[in-house]
Amino acid sequence: MTELSKSGAAVGEPVKDSPAPSAFLEVRDLKVHFPTDDGLVKSVDGLSFALEKGKTLGIVGESGSGKSVTSLGIMGLHTAGQYGKRKAQISGEIWLDGTELLSADPDYVRKLRGREMAMIFQDPLSALHPYYTIGQQIVEAYRIHHKVDKKVARRRAIEMLDRVGIPQPDKRVDSYPHEFSGGMRQRAMIAMSLVNNPELLIADEPTTALDVTVQAQILDLIRDLQQEFGSAVIIITHDLGVVAELSDDILVMYGGRCIERGPAEKVFYEPRHPYTWGLLGSMPRLDREQTERLIPVKGSPPSLINIPSGCAFNPRCSYADVPKDNVTRTVRPELTEVGSQHWAACHMTHEQRERIWTEEIAPKL
Numbered sequence: 001m002t003e004l005s006k007s008g009a010a011v012g013e014p015v016k017d018s019p020a021p022s023a024f025l026e027v028r029d030l031k032v033h034f035p036t037d038d039g040l041v042k043s044v045d046g047l048s049f050a051l052e053k054g055k056t057l058g059i060v061g062e063s064g065s066g067k068s069v070t071s072l073g074i075m076g077l078h079t080a081g082q083y084g085k086r087k088a089q090i091s092g093e094i095w096l097d098g099t100e101l102l103s104a105d106p107d108y109v110r111k112l113r114g115r116e117m118a119m120i121f122q123d124p125l126s127a128l129h130p131y132y133t134i135g136q137q138i139v140e141a142y143r144i145h146h147k148v149d150k151k152v153a154r155r156r157a158i159e160m161l162d163r164v165g166i167p168q169p170d171k172r173v174d175s176y177p178h179e180f181s182g183g184m185r186q187r188a189m190i191a192m193s194l195v196n197n198p199e200l201l202i203a204d205e206p207t208t209a210l211d212v213t214v215q216a217q218i219l220d221l222i223r224d225l226q227q228e229f230g231s232a233v234i235i236i237t238h239d240l241g242v243v244a245e246l247s248d249d250i251l252v253m254y255g256g257r258c259i260e261r262g263p264a265e266k267v268f269y270e271p272r273h274p275y276t277w278g279l280l281g282s283m284p285r286l287d288r289e290q291t292e293r294l295i296p297v298k299g300s301p302p303s304l305i306n307i308p309s310g311c312a313f314n315p316r317c318s319y320a321d322v323p324k325d326n327v328t329r330t331v332r333p334e335l336t337e338v339g340s341q342h343w344a345a346c347h348m349t350h351e352q353r354e355r356i357w358t359e360e361i362a363p364k365l
Ligand SMILES: Nc1ncnc2c1ncn2[C@@H]1O[C@H](COP(=O)(O)OP(=O)(O)OP(=O)(O)O)[C@@H](O)[C@H]1O
Pocket: 034, 036, 041, 042, 043, 061, 062, 063, 064, 065, 066, 067, 068, 069, 070, 083, 084, 085, 122, 238, 304
Protein backbone atom coordinates (compact mmCIF):
# COMPACT_ATOMS: atom_id res chain seq x y z
CA MET A 1 0.00 0.00 0.00
CA THR A 2 1.62 3.21 -1.10
CA GLU A 3 1.27 5.83 1.58
CA LEU A 4 -0.99 8.67 0.70
CA SER A 5 0.09 12.17 -0.07
CA LYS A 6 -0.64 14.67 2.68
CA SER A 7 -3.83 15.77 1.02
CA GLY A 8 -4.91 12.19 0.33
CA ALA A 9 -4.50 11.19 3.94
CA ALA A 10 -6.54 14.07 5.31
CA VAL A 11 -9.56 12.00 6.22
CA GLY A 12 -12.63 14.18 6.58
CA GLU A 13 -11.71 16.87 4.06
CA PRO A 14 -12.82 16.44 0.45
CA VAL A 15 -9.79 16.93 -1.72
CA LYS A 16 -10.77 18.59 -4.97
CA ASP A 17 -8.58 19.48 -7.92
CA SER A 18 -5.78 17.50 -6.37
CA PRO A 19 -3.15 16.03 -8.68
CA ALA A 20 -3.53 12.51 -10.06
CA PRO A 21 -1.75 10.05 -7.81
CA SER A 22 1.05 7.78 -8.91
CA ALA A 23 -0.59 4.66 -7.40
CA PHE A 24 -2.70 2.47 -9.70
CA LEU A 25 -5.74 2.79 -7.42
CA GLU A 26 -6.08 5.60 -4.93
CA VAL A 27 -9.20 6.22 -2.90
CA ARG A 28 -9.32 9.59 -1.16
CA ASP A 29 -11.80 10.45 1.55
CA LEU A 30 -14.52 8.24 0.11
CA LYS A 31 -17.96 8.74 1.64
CA VAL A 32 -21.04 6.74 0.70
CA HIS A 33 -24.16 7.83 2.56
CA PHE A 34 -27.71 6.51 2.13
CA PRO A 35 -30.74 8.68 2.90
CA THR A 36 -33.35 6.54 4.71
CA ASP A 37 -36.56 7.23 6.64
CA ASP A 38 -34.59 6.91 9.87
CA GLY A 39 -31.85 9.33 8.81
CA LEU A 40 -28.65 9.38 6.80
CA VAL A 41 -26.79 6.07 6.99
CA LYS A 42 -23.07 6.83 6.81
CA SER A 43 -21.96 3.44 5.53
CA VAL A 44 -18.54 4.65 4.42
CA ASP A 45 -17.38 7.86 6.03
CA GLY A 46 -13.99 9.10 4.92
CA LEU A 47 -11.94 6.17 3.67
CA SER A 48 -8.53 6.62 2.03
CA PHE A 49 -6.07 4.06 0.73
CA ALA A 50 -3.85 3.28 -2.24
CA LEU A 51 -2.98 0.09 -4.06
CA GLU A 52 -0.39 -0.77 -6.68
CA LYS A 53 -0.69 -3.28 -9.49
CA GLY A 54 0.46 -6.77 -8.55
CA LYS A 55 -0.37 -6.12 -4.88
CA THR A 56 -3.19 -7.36 -2.68
CA LEU A 57 -5.03 -5.28 -0.12
CA GLY A 58 -7.12 -7.13 2.45
CA ILE A 59 -10.10 -5.26 3.90
CA VAL A 60 -11.36 -6.74 7.12
CA GLY A 61 -14.10 -5.79 9.54
CA GLU A 62 -17.23 -7.22 11.08
CA SER A 63 -20.63 -7.33 9.39
CA GLY A 64 -21.98 -3.87 8.54
CA SER A 65 -18.63 -2.07 8.70
CA GLY A 66 -18.94 -0.86 5.09
CA LYS A 67 -16.77 -3.33 3.18
CA SER A 68 -19.26 -4.15 0.41
CA VAL A 69 -20.44 -0.55 0.08
CA THR A 70 -16.80 0.49 -0.40
CA SER A 71 -16.32 -2.04 -3.20
CA LEU A 72 -19.60 -1.19 -4.89
CA GLY A 73 -18.60 2.49 -4.71
CA ILE A 74 -15.26 1.79 -6.42
CA MET A 75 -17.04 -0.20 -9.13
CA GLY A 76 -19.60 2.58 -9.64
CA LEU A 77 -22.37 0.18 -8.58
CA HIS A 78 -23.46 1.87 -5.35
CA THR A 79 -26.51 3.29 -7.14
CA ALA A 80 -27.45 0.14 -9.00
CA GLY A 81 -30.23 -0.87 -6.63
CA GLN A 82 -28.12 -3.51 -4.95
CA TYR A 83 -29.25 -2.19 -1.58
CA GLY A 84 -32.39 -0.20 -2.19
CA LYS A 85 -33.97 2.40 -4.39
CA ARG A 86 -32.92 5.73 -2.92
CA LYS A 87 -29.94 7.35 -4.51
CA ALA A 88 -26.74 7.07 -2.52
CA GLN A 89 -24.68 10.20 -1.85
CA ILE A 90 -21.09 9.58 -2.78
CA SER A 91 -18.13 11.95 -2.45
CA GLY A 92 -14.36 11.89 -2.38
CA GLU A 93 -12.12 10.68 -5.17
CA ILE A 94 -11.44 7.29 -6.73
CA TRP A 95 -8.41 7.36 -9.01
CA LEU A 96 -7.91 4.34 -11.23
CA ASP A 97 -4.87 4.38 -13.48
CA GLY A 98 -4.81 8.18 -13.60
CA THR A 99 -8.55 8.79 -14.08
CA GLU A 100 -10.88 10.03 -11.36
CA LEU A 101 -13.97 7.83 -11.56
CA LEU A 102 -16.51 9.76 -9.48
CA SER A 103 -16.36 12.74 -11.82
CA ALA A 104 -15.93 10.62 -14.98
CA ASP A 105 -18.67 10.00 -17.55
CA PRO A 106 -20.80 7.06 -16.29
CA ASP A 107 -20.53 5.47 -19.75
CA TYR A 108 -16.78 5.49 -19.43
CA VAL A 109 -16.99 3.85 -15.99
CA ARG A 110 -19.42 1.25 -17.38
CA LYS A 111 -16.87 0.39 -20.07
CA LEU A 112 -14.13 0.01 -17.46
CA ARG A 113 -16.30 -2.38 -15.49
CA GLY A 114 -15.66 -5.93 -16.59
CA ARG A 115 -12.63 -4.91 -18.63
CA GLU A 116 -10.28 -2.93 -16.41
CA MET A 117 -11.99 -3.67 -13.10
CA ALA A 118 -14.11 -6.63 -12.05
CA MET A 119 -15.75 -7.83 -8.89
CA ILE A 120 -16.41 -11.24 -7.41
CA PHE A 121 -19.64 -10.69 -5.49
CA GLN A 122 -20.46 -11.97 -2.03
CA ASP A 123 -23.35 -13.99 -3.45
CA PRO A 124 -22.65 -15.66 -6.83
CA LEU A 125 -26.36 -16.12 -7.49
CA SER A 126 -26.85 -12.36 -7.52
CA ALA A 127 -24.23 -12.05 -10.26
CA LEU A 128 -25.25 -15.01 -12.44
CA HIS A 129 -28.46 -14.94 -14.43
CA PRO A 130 -30.56 -18.08 -13.80
CA TYR A 131 -31.96 -18.29 -17.36
CA TYR A 132 -28.69 -18.30 -19.27
CA THR A 133 -26.03 -20.97 -19.32
CA ILE A 134 -22.71 -20.26 -17.62
CA GLY A 135 -21.09 -20.27 -21.06
CA GLN A 136 -23.53 -17.76 -22.53
CA GLN A 137 -22.83 -15.39 -19.65
CA ILE A 138 -19.05 -15.63 -19.94
CA VAL A 139 -19.28 -15.26 -23.74
CA GLU A 140 -21.41 -12.15 -23.30
CA ALA A 141 -19.00 -10.66 -20.74
CA TYR A 142 -16.12 -11.26 -23.15
CA ARG A 143 -17.83 -9.95 -26.28
CA ILE A 144 -18.83 -6.65 -24.65
CA HIS A 145 -15.16 -5.78 -24.65
CA HIS A 146 -13.77 -7.80 -27.56
CA LYS A 147 -14.98 -7.75 -31.15
CA VAL A 148 -14.80 -11.50 -31.73
CA ASP A 149 -17.35 -14.00 -33.03
CA LYS A 150 -19.25 -16.33 -30.74
CA LYS A 151 -17.03 -19.31 -31.53
CA VAL A 152 -13.88 -17.54 -30.43
CA ALA A 153 -15.62 -16.24 -27.30
CA ARG A 154 -16.90 -19.73 -26.48
CA ARG A 155 -13.38 -21.11 -26.74
CA ARG A 156 -12.27 -18.38 -24.36
CA ALA A 157 -15.12 -19.27 -21.95
CA ILE A 158 -14.07 -22.94 -21.93
CA GLU A 159 -10.46 -21.95 -21.40
CA MET A 160 -11.45 -19.79 -18.40
CA LEU A 161 -13.63 -22.53 -16.88
CA ASP A 162 -10.70 -24.88 -17.22
CA ARG A 163 -8.40 -22.29 -15.65
CA VAL A 164 -10.60 -21.99 -12.55
CA GLY A 165 -10.66 -25.77 -12.13
CA ILE A 166 -14.07 -26.74 -13.43
CA PRO A 167 -13.90 -30.35 -14.65
CA GLN A 168 -14.98 -31.12 -18.24
CA PRO A 169 -15.24 -27.43 -19.07
CA ASP A 170 -16.30 -28.16 -22.68
CA LYS A 171 -19.44 -29.84 -21.31
CA ARG A 172 -20.05 -27.71 -18.21
CA VAL A 173 -19.98 -24.57 -20.33
CA ASP A 174 -23.56 -25.41 -21.34
CA SER A 175 -24.83 -25.86 -17.76
CA TYR A 176 -27.14 -23.44 -16.00
CA PRO A 177 -26.10 -21.86 -12.68
CA HIS A 178 -28.53 -24.06 -10.68
CA GLU A 179 -26.79 -27.16 -12.05
CA PHE A 180 -23.57 -26.09 -10.31
CA SER A 181 -22.69 -26.56 -6.63
CA GLY A 182 -21.94 -23.45 -4.54
CA GLY A 183 -18.19 -23.86 -5.01
CA MET A 184 -18.55 -24.40 -8.76
CA ARG A 185 -20.78 -21.32 -9.08
CA GLN A 186 -18.17 -19.29 -7.24
CA ARG A 187 -15.53 -20.59 -9.67
CA ALA A 188 -17.76 -19.79 -12.64
CA MET A 189 -18.20 -16.26 -11.35
CA ILE A 190 -14.44 -15.92 -10.92
CA ALA A 191 -14.03 -17.14 -14.52
CA MET A 192 -16.50 -14.50 -15.66
CA SER A 193 -14.79 -11.78 -13.59
CA LEU A 194 -11.39 -12.65 -15.01
CA VAL A 195 -12.34 -13.29 -18.63
CA ASN A 196 -11.09 -9.83 -19.69
CA ASN A 197 -7.93 -9.93 -17.53
CA PRO A 198 -9.02 -7.03 -15.31
CA GLU A 199 -6.27 -4.91 -13.84
CA LEU A 200 -8.26 -4.44 -10.63
CA LEU A 201 -10.13 -7.35 -9.07
CA ILE A 202 -12.31 -6.92 -6.00
CA ALA A 203 -13.21 -10.20 -4.29
CA ASP A 204 -15.98 -9.56 -1.75
CA GLU A 205 -16.00 -12.45 0.72
CA PRO A 206 -15.41 -14.93 -2.09
CA THR A 207 -15.49 -17.91 0.24
CA THR A 208 -18.40 -17.28 2.60
CA ALA A 209 -20.78 -20.23 2.61
CA LEU A 210 -18.22 -22.59 1.11
CA ASP A 211 -16.70 -25.49 2.98
CA VAL A 212 -13.15 -25.16 4.25
CA THR A 213 -11.48 -27.21 1.50
CA VAL A 214 -13.24 -25.31 -1.28
CA GLN A 215 -12.45 -22.02 0.48
CA ALA A 216 -8.76 -22.83 0.39
CA GLN A 217 -8.95 -23.78 -3.30
CA ILE A 218 -10.73 -20.56 -4.24
CA LEU A 219 -8.21 -18.44 -2.34
CA ASP A 220 -5.31 -20.27 -4.00
CA LEU A 221 -6.96 -19.69 -7.32
CA ILE A 222 -7.28 -15.94 -6.77
CA ARG A 223 -3.62 -15.82 -5.73
CA ASP A 224 -2.45 -17.81 -8.79
CA LEU A 225 -4.50 -15.74 -11.18
CA GLN A 226 -3.22 -12.54 -9.64
CA GLN A 227 0.36 -13.67 -10.04
CA GLU A 228 -0.32 -14.62 -13.63
CA PHE A 229 -2.10 -11.41 -14.62
CA GLY A 230 -0.30 -8.98 -12.25
CA SER A 231 -3.61 -7.43 -11.25
CA ALA A 232 -4.27 -5.30 -8.20
CA VAL A 233 -6.54 -7.28 -5.89
CA ILE A 234 -8.76 -6.20 -3.01
CA ILE A 235 -9.90 -9.13 -0.94
CA ILE A 236 -12.68 -8.56 1.57
CA THR A 237 -13.42 -10.86 4.46
CA HIS A 238 -14.37 -11.10 8.13
CA ASP A 239 -11.37 -13.32 8.67
CA LEU A 240 -8.12 -11.62 9.58
CA GLY A 241 -6.31 -14.96 9.12
CA VAL A 242 -7.30 -15.11 5.45
CA VAL A 243 -6.19 -11.57 4.69
CA ALA A 244 -2.96 -11.98 6.64
CA GLU A 245 -2.01 -14.91 4.45
CA LEU A 246 -3.05 -13.43 1.11
CA SER A 247 -2.44 -9.72 1.41
CA ASP A 248 0.49 -7.36 1.18
CA ASP A 249 -1.44 -4.76 3.18
CA ILE A 250 -4.38 -4.87 5.53
CA LEU A 251 -7.03 -2.23 6.16
CA VAL A 252 -9.29 -2.72 9.18
CA MET A 253 -12.71 -1.05 8.94
CA TYR A 254 -14.92 -0.11 11.84
CA GLY A 255 -18.21 1.77 11.45
CA GLY A 256 -17.46 2.94 7.90
CA ARG A 257 -13.95 4.18 8.66
CA CYS A 258 -10.44 2.80 8.64
CA ILE A 259 -9.13 2.32 12.15
CA GLU A 260 -5.86 0.59 11.26
CA ARG A 261 -3.91 -0.05 8.09
CA GLY A 262 -0.42 -1.12 7.19
CA PRO A 263 1.73 -3.97 5.89
CA ALA A 264 0.04 -7.32 6.57
CA GLU A 265 2.73 -8.62 8.90
CA LYS A 266 2.61 -5.42 11.00
CA VAL A 267 -1.17 -5.40 11.37
CA PHE A 268 -1.21 -9.11 12.09
CA TYR A 269 1.79 -9.44 14.40
CA GLU A 270 2.02 -5.95 15.92
CA PRO A 271 -1.51 -4.52 15.74
CA ARG A 272 -1.94 -1.15 17.39
CA HIS A 273 -5.72 -0.76 17.73
CA PRO A 274 -7.90 -2.40 20.42
CA TYR A 275 -10.48 -3.41 17.79
CA THR A 276 -7.82 -5.26 15.78
CA TRP A 277 -6.78 -6.98 19.01
CA GLY A 278 -10.41 -8.08 19.39
CA LEU A 279 -10.52 -9.40 15.82
CA LEU A 280 -7.37 -11.41 16.42
CA GLY A 281 -8.87 -12.89 19.56
CA SER A 282 -11.96 -13.94 17.63
CA MET A 283 -9.99 -15.71 14.92
CA PRO A 284 -10.44 -19.47 14.60
CA ARG A 285 -7.09 -21.14 15.22
CA LEU A 286 -6.14 -24.71 14.62
CA ASP A 287 -3.95 -24.90 17.69
CA ARG A 288 -6.82 -24.08 20.04
CA GLU A 289 -9.50 -26.23 21.55
CA GLN A 290 -12.90 -25.81 19.89
CA THR A 291 -14.36 -24.36 23.10
CA GLU A 292 -11.82 -21.56 23.41
CA ARG A 293 -11.64 -20.76 19.74
CA LEU A 294 -14.05 -17.93 19.12
CA ILE A 295 -14.27 -15.00 21.47
CA PRO A 296 -16.24 -12.46 19.44
CA VAL A 297 -15.54 -8.79 20.03
CA LYS A 298 -18.05 -8.02 22.77
CA GLY A 299 -20.87 -5.54 22.17
CA SER A 300 -22.44 -4.46 18.90
CA PRO A 301 -21.28 -2.33 15.98
CA PRO A 302 -21.94 1.41 16.19
CA SER A 303 -25.00 3.06 14.69
CA LEU A 304 -24.17 4.48 11.29
CA ILE A 305 -26.93 7.08 11.64
CA ASN A 306 -26.33 8.66 15.05
CA ILE A 307 -22.59 8.42 15.16
CA PRO A 308 -21.49 9.49 18.64
CA SER A 309 -18.67 11.99 19.03
CA GLY A 310 -15.33 10.65 20.12
CA CYS A 311 -14.01 7.20 19.36
CA ALA A 312 -16.67 5.00 17.74
CA PHE A 313 -15.15 1.93 19.43
CA ASN A 314 -15.44 3.48 22.91
CA PRO A 315 -18.51 1.52 24.18
CA ARG A 316 -16.79 -1.78 23.37
CA CYS A 317 -13.23 -0.92 24.25
CA SER A 318 -11.63 -2.36 27.40
CA TYR A 319 -9.04 0.41 27.33
CA ALA A 320 -11.36 3.39 26.89
CA ASP A 321 -10.24 4.83 30.23
CA VAL A 322 -6.54 4.54 29.51
CA PRO A 323 -6.10 7.76 27.51
CA LYS A 324 -5.96 10.76 29.85
CA ASP A 325 -8.50 13.67 30.02
CA ASN A 326 -11.41 11.59 28.75
CA VAL A 327 -10.48 12.69 25.24
CA THR A 328 -11.84 9.39 23.90
CA ARG A 329 -15.42 10.41 24.55
CA THR A 330 -15.26 13.80 22.89
CA VAL A 331 -12.62 13.80 20.16
CA ARG A 332 -12.52 11.32 17.32
CA PRO A 333 -9.05 9.79 16.96
CA GLU A 334 -7.50 10.26 13.52
CA LEU A 335 -5.10 7.83 11.90
CA THR A 336 -1.57 8.47 13.13
CA GLU A 337 1.61 6.71 12.11
CA VAL A 338 2.57 4.01 14.60
CA GLY A 339 5.39 2.48 12.57
CA SER A 340 6.73 2.52 9.04
CA GLN A 341 3.69 2.66 6.70
CA HIS A 342 1.55 1.55 9.66
CA TRP A 343 -1.35 3.73 10.86
CA ALA A 344 -3.90 3.41 13.66
CA ALA A 345 -6.64 5.65 15.07
CA CYS A 346 -6.54 5.49 18.87
CA HIS A 347 -5.90 8.08 21.59
CA MET A 348 -3.61 5.85 23.62
CA THR A 349 0.06 6.71 23.36
CA HIS A 350 2.37 4.51 21.39
CA GLU A 351 4.01 3.31 24.61
CA GLN A 352 0.68 2.47 26.23
CA ARG A 353 -0.37 0.37 23.25
CA GLU A 354 2.96 -1.36 22.96
CA ARG A 355 2.85 -2.31 26.63
CA ILE A 356 -0.76 -3.58 26.52
CA TRP A 357 -0.09 -5.57 23.37
CA THR A 358 3.11 -7.16 24.65
CA GLU A 359 2.05 -7.80 28.23
CA GLU A 360 -1.70 -8.40 28.06
CA ILE A 361 -2.90 -9.31 24.58
CA ALA A 362 -0.18 -11.18 22.70
CA PRO A 363 0.46 -13.78 25.43
CA LYS A 364 -3.22 -14.79 25.36
CA LEU A 365 -3.47 -15.26 21.59
N1 LIG B 1 -29.04 1.29 0.44
C1 LIG B 1 -28.79 1.31 1.73
N2 LIG B 1 -29.60 1.95 2.55
C2 LIG B 1 -29.36 2.01 3.87
N3 LIG B 1 -28.32 1.39 4.48
C3 LIG B 1 -27.48 0.71 3.71
C4 LIG B 1 -27.66 0.61 2.31
N4 LIG B 1 -26.66 -0.13 1.82
C5 LIG B 1 -25.89 -0.49 2.87
N5 LIG B 1 -26.39 -0.01 4.00
C6 LIG B 1 -25.84 -0.17 5.34
O1 LIG B 1 -24.47 0.16 5.31
C7 LIG B 1 -23.75 -0.62 6.24
C8 LIG B 1 -22.55 -1.24 5.58
O2 LIG B 1 -23.02 -2.26 4.70
P1 LIG B 1 -22.04 -3.24 3.95
O3 LIG B 1 -22.89 -4.11 3.10
O4 LIG B 1 -20.97 -2.48 3.27
O5 LIG B 1 -21.41 -4.06 5.15
P2 LIG B 1 -20.29 -5.18 5.07
O6 LIG B 1 -19.12 -4.69 5.83
O7 LIG B 1 -20.08 -5.59 3.66
O8 LIG B 1 -20.98 -6.35 5.92
P3 LIG B 1 -20.99 -7.94 5.63
O9 LIG B 1 -19.69 -8.43 6.22
O10 LIG B 1 -22.16 -8.43 6.41
O11 LIG B 1 -21.10 -8.20 4.18
C9 LIG B 1 -24.74 -1.64 6.82
O12 LIG B 1 -25.16 -1.17 8.06
C10 LIG B 1 -25.87 -1.60 5.82
O13 LIG B 1 -27.09 -1.89 6.44
